[in-house]
Amino acid sequence: MKEIDFSKYEDMLDMPHPVSKNHPQMARRDRAAQFAPFAALTGHQEVIRQMERDHVSEDMERETFYE
Template sequence: MDEKEIIERELFSDTSRYNDIIDRPYQQSKDHLPMLQSDRAGQFSPFAALTGFGSLIQKKAEIYARKKYLSASKERQILIKLNSLAGTRKTAIINYFNDETGYYEEFSDQVSVVKPERGRIFFNHCPSIPIANIREVRE
């Protein structure tokens, strides 16, 4: 039994507080018409937006399971290397984790701007990538 089931059992198993009304017949309102089933379901439609969200999180988790995280010192070394290449005409070979495919890829381009406050590296021809996704920089 998982933690959720244990909590539900503790919270919702005791119905003794309702013994005085549990067997009473339902009394329909004299002032209001009964709500249509379609309207009743519409009350819960805001929660329908979350349907499938769990599977989306699971897919992203599977993608990121292949990512190797660098130590702080290795990340600093990469940042120093990128800063030295920024604005120069030297071509850098970047090995990085592509968070769309879930695999490491490599490309060559010139480093345009390094923005550590935004956590991104901008290149002349390729799109920007997060600094945390870079595994290796070579010239």
């Protein structure tokens, strides 16, 4: 495997992160929303939760509890 030489980037490591003068920084919440699930999956989590409730309910009905 070829070894990567990072020495040519050493001068950049201590540089401050650039901040645009024309565009304000996006809020973290807004940035996170860009990576949220696609609209096609809207309701998917609720279906999973309902299936989980159904299965737990079925399991509870089948179990016999001993004291």
